[in-house]
Amino acid sequence: MLENLLQTPYETASIILFGIGFTSLMLQKNMIKKIVGFNMMDSAIYLFLAAKGYIDGRKAPIVVNGVTSVEAYINPIPSGLVLTGIVVSVSVTSLMLALTVRLYRRYHTLDIDEITALARKEEP
């Protein structure tokens, strides 16, 4: 397994980052650290996707000098998917940060367990 992993270095790195980010999102108690974990997880997936598109020795898919042969450019599809994904990631991060700001104003703490405990005492 190790030799195969060395042949796909970027994918391996992205999986390690994904694991760390996913665990942070799931198990960290501080809201800001959860958001950082989510961003790390998403960026890792984009690294994975972008690595899928690269071909050794070819250039970025912008036509220069009218050359439109397949052998001159890398695969453009993963770049497009990553563009879409980045916008989604930014949107979700802004929503989560807005939620964190409101929660902090209300409960004066960033710890999700403490917030849940404080919220349970409120009237529904």
Place this chain on the structure above:
Amino acid sequence: MESVWQNIPFFCILLCIASASFTSVLPKRAARAVCLLVVLAVIAMSALLIGRVSAYGGSYTYMMGHFPAPWGNEIRAGLLEAVVALAFGVIMLLAILGGLDRIDEHVFDDKQNLYFIMLELLLAALLAQVYTNDLFTGYVFVEIMTLTACSLIIARSKGRTLVAATRYMIMNLMGSGLFLLGLSFLYGMTGHLLMSHIHEKVAALAADGAYPRALTVTVALMSLGLAIKSALFPFHTWLPDAYGYSTPTSSAVLSSLVSKGYIILLIKLFYRVIGLEIVRQTRINNVLFVFGLVGIIMGSLSAIREKDIRRMVSFSSVAQIGYIYMGIGMGTEAGMVAAVFHIFVHGMAKSMLFLSTSGLVQVSGESKLFRDLRGSGYRNPIAGVAFSVGSFSMVGIPFLGGFISKVYFAKAAMLMNPTETLIVLLVLAASTILNTIYFLKTVITLYRPVPADGPADARRPAFVVSMLCLIAVNFALGTFSQPIIEAIRAGLRMFA
């Protein structure tokens, strides 16, 4: 040139999307009117589509743009998609009508048009997921649905809804990440994003025996991602808070539409992208089956312990989603038909339960505890009747939808090997008893004779109309279920 009616799915989706940006500049009343008109238009067009597609006799693809798939986007419409779109449209319309006055109460006036924007975009995302033939389009609209559903929860701004929305977003983001990673693996292995092409490639790869572990892990990642987002058993902790504390329209829409959208995408994944045989080989469906069974029992047990009526109804949702996953997990066509029919039954009954609960709570001094709801069935008769009909449907009393779906689950279970049949029948029986305990207890509480001293109930026309329509639909699902089941079966055959 294709016939005009084939443009209907495209019209529905783009109408919802265009109306969303239009609603952002409208004041409160105009926004409400636009939203209701858009949903009515979607219902009308979907009904027309059902008629034409059954006459056409198969599903057809529709190019979104000048380029054929796989280079351009494509949507595909068949009988099942049209029926599902109609059902979702009807549920959304009745949910909005039933909770209209509560929206006025709970959401700030300046921000009400934002609420209706979210509803329209939710409908657009649902329709896009139902009709899409491309996996990445499905992912983008899954994200739209996640964000709009979160906004529906936070529309009612109280401490507990904010916490519920945060926990909802955290679980949903985990699910999205897993789904996107699975999608990337699948793209890396097959090189296609169009569902039909992925199917051919995956079948070839499985036959060759290439990627033995990667294929299993990919299917597991994608199913796990969607299962987390639709609140399958161990991942349901966000559900009671999110459904219980938001405004009634949001609870109805969330419980009936949002989870079901993800489940429809999961069924599409199993049928059209991976193929049922390969899914059975990877045994993912067995995992979903077990979680579904456990969810049924645990959901009902948690519901019995609740003292707050809305949280009780939310825990009952967990149990019903367990039923649907049990049907999907069986991995047979009969199981899928039963699961899809239960999606409709649950959607209609659960939205009715949430909306009638809000009506009952209103005449009990805004308290949701059982001791204050005593006798509210007499104070608000229409809500009481609606709640009773919904409860009977969930328990499984004949002439209502829930009975038919339980019968079909049992019939599907008979086709499996004897141990599994026994387990399924036992779980069905146990859950019926557990459902009876908490639902009938509530109905009896509602109709306990107490001296009439509650506030007089102002008749709200939208609420009454919505309740009557929902009661009628629930009885229709129970009595005229045969054509619907036939349509689902034919639609599933076209679906692959």
Place this chain on the structure above:
Amino acid sequence: MAKLKSNYETSAWARFLRWMKGGGSGLDRSMIRSLGEEALPSQRSESEHLAIERAREEREKQDLERERLIQERLHAWSRSRGSRLVNALYRLSAIVVCIAIIYVLLSSVSELPPFGRAENPVNNEVSARYIEDGLAETGSVNIVGGMILDYRAFDTLGESHVLFVAACAVVLLLRINLDKDGRPTREKLDAEADDRKYEPHNDVILQKISNLIVPCLLLFGIYVVLNGHLSAGGGFSGGAIMGAALILYVNAHGLTKAGQHRLFSYRVYKALTFCALAFYALAKSYSFFMGANHLDSHIPLGTPGRILSAGLILPLNIAVGIVVAWTMYSFYTLFRKGDF
């Protein structure tokens, strides 16, 4: 019973009950009564300003005191022995879970085709057509830009609406409302006063430098947007740069000065977003409808390489750029002040 006590409102029990019920920002009721009716900011005199400032400082001191007590109570628990053991076990199980996830995923990544080979399954006829015929069919020199705005335009339509939903959700959460009669609420006045801390006072260096940089940034952003079909660029990246320019301007010169420009108001934001997204949806609907029904859409493709070419891609890039720029600015101002 308890209400008969003369100073019930300020007693510890009443304060504790208010804290349990999770009230607003811990207002002291007697302070409100002594201040009476809140006049609008423009009508308040200097002495009233001072009184309000002093009342606010009192409240802040009480808030901080309360917060310190809450934190002390919670941290005392967390320093106890039992909870430290639980924390250590929690961290250990988190590391185990992380390693398990990574191991399972790596075992499947090891089977995937190697990095950067031309014969990988992803480099098939789909990408070949984009590269070979992309320039001729879409008129865009930037193949990726042509792909996301022409071939796979439905995905990009969904993606811009994801940004729109997030912006609406942030407005829903963070925009502080006027009360029912249209007068500012206590929350709004508090936020405005808080915001005065962030307004620049005599930041001459910042203002002079930003006077030089902001026009260049805006020009660069517009250049990137307009260049979407000619070279690397596009609506999203250009819009982000323009948004950064707007944020720098407001940071340097202050929200009061920015508020005097019509460009930075909520109505302009709503109008621009509506126009841009409506144009996007209608233009793309026309394109999808014509394409699906095999009709010619009569949009000229022009000569590749000139600025007015590539059909609808240039107007769509402009629309997306406007939406993204104003959305970024709205995030900044909503997070900072709660209003535009």
